[in-house]
Amino acid sequence: MGLRRIMLVRPRTRTGWGFLFAPVALNLEYIAASILDSVEEVRIVNQEFDRRPIEEHLAGFSPDLFGVTMSATEHYSGLDLCKRAKRLMPGLRTIVGGFHPNAMEERMLSEDVDMVAVGEAELTVRELVRKGHPEGVAGVIYRDERGKAVKNPRRPFVKDLDTLPFPARHLRAGNECELSLRRWGIHRDQVHASRGCWGKCTFCCEPLMSGSRQRHRRPEKVVEEIRQVYDLHHRERSFILFGDPHFMGAPRIADRICDLLIDADMDIEFTAMVRADTIARFPETAEKMVRAGIIGYCLGLESPAEGDLGKTKKGITPEAQHEAIRILRRNHAVAGGTFVCGLSAHSEREIRMFPEYARRLGMINAAFPVATPHFATEFWNELAAQGLIEDQNWEHYDQMHRVFRHESLTPQRSEELLTECLGRFYALDIFLDDMIARQGREAGGRKISFRGAVGHFLERMTFIREAGSEYETHEKGARMARVFLRGQVNPHTRVRTERMGIHNIVDLGNILPILGDQKLCITVRQGGEPFAHYVLKTSADRVHYLDITGEPQPDATVGIELDLEDVTGDRRRPAAAIGARMLKRILKRSRWSSLARGTLAVFAEHLRNRGRKSSEKPMELPDGFFEHFCQSDGWDPELYAAVRNGAGK
Ligand code: SF4
Missing domain, CATH: 3.40.50.2300 (Response regulator)
Incomplete structure (x- = not known):
């Protein structure tokens, strides 16, 4: 039976x-x-x-x-x-x-x-x-x-994926969709246009799962399913992840899906995972993908070193990485990707250069997961044969823990490094890149309003906080928060924002004339000890720079102090008490005239702007921005080569 x-x-x-x-x-x-x-x-x-x-x-x-x-x-x-x-x-x-x-x-x-x-x-x-x-x-x-x-014998792969019925989304229990909406403020869903990937990367589960073969659905069926998903979400703005390991595995099919999406009347923003070399080879398809609403991209870039790309069988080159990101940025997409940190050849110094490389490429999102040998992958087999696997607690196979013996990195340092890399990458100027992409896509290249910029900033901060919020203990969370913020202390943020000019991207025309010469400094402390200062220097017509520095700023006209213990959720202190103490310190560390000007400026902007997200003025980006992304960033290929050679590999 x-x-x-x-x-x-x-x-x-x-x-x-x-x-x-x-x-x-x-x-x-x-x-x-x-x-x-x-x-x-x-x-x-x-x-x-x-x-x-x-x-x-x-x-x-x-x-x-x-x-x-x-x-x-x-x-x-x-x-x-x-x-x-x-x-x-x-x-x-x-x-x-x-x-x-x-x-x-x-x-x-x-x-x-x-x-x-x-x-x-x-x-x-x-x-x-x-x-x-x-x-x-x-x-x-x-x-x-x-x-x-x-x-029993293995079952052959499903030959024709379109013979499978669409996923039974109607079985989502109770209020799952509503909870998702409440949590993220947008409907989130997932669709697969294909299965498998033809790549052979040694660390990836796909070669094992799909035998390095990719099968595709008919574009018409993919878009029919997307329509159903959109209807399920009441035809409201939605976010859909294409869960394919490589959405552009067959560029002709990706192209056709995009044609159908462009013709469809749906308010959907998509994200896709794609290989860099395919984007580099098919720039017209990439351009069409962005037009079709595929805004977010996750590229497995893995490493700046050709040696790593070869050893892991990634099959891409640094040139393809550069070209792919350049294409995406020119089309105002959100160019993101991952680097794999802590391969045997990596020294700490080398890993700390990864975020500089990601920034030099022009990426808007980046993650730096710890190299993880999933069971039975080629990477696992290699390490196991050398007796290097030292942790078989599967919960640690989460790309945050180091589970194999490494020449120079302890497990704790590996975890700290990935957090430090994230901190450095997400130093605040990277949010300007995201704003530039959004304004390019949605507002014809006009500046973003002050209100729009603040909203955008808060949205991104919430995303980053959500992504890293579940450490095993509160103490560890606080330690990692410090590592993250300490990673932001870097001279290149100042150099870059001096070149770009925040006022060239955010319309501060109502604010700066009232604000005038000011130096706003937010100091982050832990245990009462300051360790990072976020400094914004303005005058009546420009923002001179944003700096994230370890140096105290005694000449700040507005001083704000944040205790990490308060922001990492020490619930013993009521929010009202934290707020009152912070306000007292602001009043003590700031000039009254600067506070008054700041309040007046924000009020004036509020009255004049009337809630608009974009201004009428065009963004003024430095010449060649989309080719070079302000080369003042801290990537130095010669230094990288020296560091890598110094690691003896
Ligand atoms: S290209 Fe991506 S999905 Fe394909 S095998 Fe490599 S890592 Fe896996």
Whole structure:
């Protein structure tokens, strides 16, 4: 007899960039859609949104198959779910799937885990629920009655992805969509236009999952699904991630999808993951993608060093990295990407140069994850063969912890370095680049208003805070906040903003004449000790610079002191008391006339601007900005070569 009541669970993911982009359980929705006609009921529990204990769901639903999807970081929480399900309902059959079980195979089996789904799960689970047992079901590894692992043959890849029904998004429980909207202020969803990637990168799970082959859907079906998603979200402004590992894997298909999107009347902003070399080779398609609403880009750039790019089989060149980012910036896209930090050859000094390189490329977003050897990848096999894997706590395989022995970096220093790199990269002038891109896209190159700039700044800060907010302890969070902010102290922010001129991008025409000569300084302290000063120097017609320095500014006309303990959420102090103390210090450290001018200037701007996000004046960017992104940044290729050689590699 077949299995009739199916519960599929996605455990909560650790907070990080990936989670922010992809909170929906799309893989489970794909499976659900494939079995809906074969079972009585399917229930999906997405613990990103539904934090009720699993026992509550089980008691109310009484499934006869319980499935959990997991990556390495959910290894323990996923197994714990199976254990609790078995304890409550001893006869219940359990199955796990996803990236991690796919690599671990029979190692996932235990008294609590009866089966592992390897490869694409839709047709596997469909056959399983119809048969009611795993014998002979391709793609299933299971324990027989004696507890012995039985490995059925792997299931071939789904040849035609369009034979799969659209994901069963209608099964999202209760108020998942509403919670998502409340949390991010925009509907978030995900669509896949293809599966797999033809790349062979040694550290990536895709070669293992997809055999370095990419299969594509028909563009018409992709856009039909996007229309359904848009309708699901009441035709309101939405954000959709193309979850494909490489959206431009077949540029002709990407081009056609864009043609259809341009013709469709939908207010959607997309983000896509793409290889840099493909963008560099197909600039017209990249231009069309931005026109079609694909604004955000995540490129795996990995390293400035050709040696790293070769060793990891990335197959791109530094020239392709440069060209790809240049193309994206010229089209006013949000050019982002990742660098992999802490490969065996990397010294601390070298890693600290990565954010300078990312800035020199012209990136607007960047992440610097710790090199992580996922189980059974080529990278893992290489390190394991040398006996270098020293941590097999799967929760640490989150690209934030170092899990293998490194010549010079301790695990703690590795984690601090990634935070320091983020701090340096996101020194505040990078937000100007984001504003330039947005104004170029949405406002015909006009300056952003003061109000628009403040809103934009707060939006970006919230994003960064959300991405890094879940450290194990409050103390660690505070330490990392200091590392992040300390990483911003760097002379190049001043040099760059002197060249760009903040007033050339943000319309401060109502503010500066009233403000006049001022030096605003925000000092960040920890334990009463100041360690970073954010300095803005103005006169009646310009902002001279933004500086982030370790030097105190005794001549500041407006002084604000922030204690890290207050902003990192020490809840023992009430917000009102923190605010009152801060105000007292501002009054003590500032000139009264400067405070009065500042208040008057903001008030005047408010009255004259009337809430507009853009001004009428055009931005005035330095000559060749889109070619060179103000080369005053701190990247020095000769120094990098020397540092790399000095590391002995
Ligand atoms: S190009 Fe990206 S998705 Fe493809 S194998 Fe390399 S890292 Fe993985």
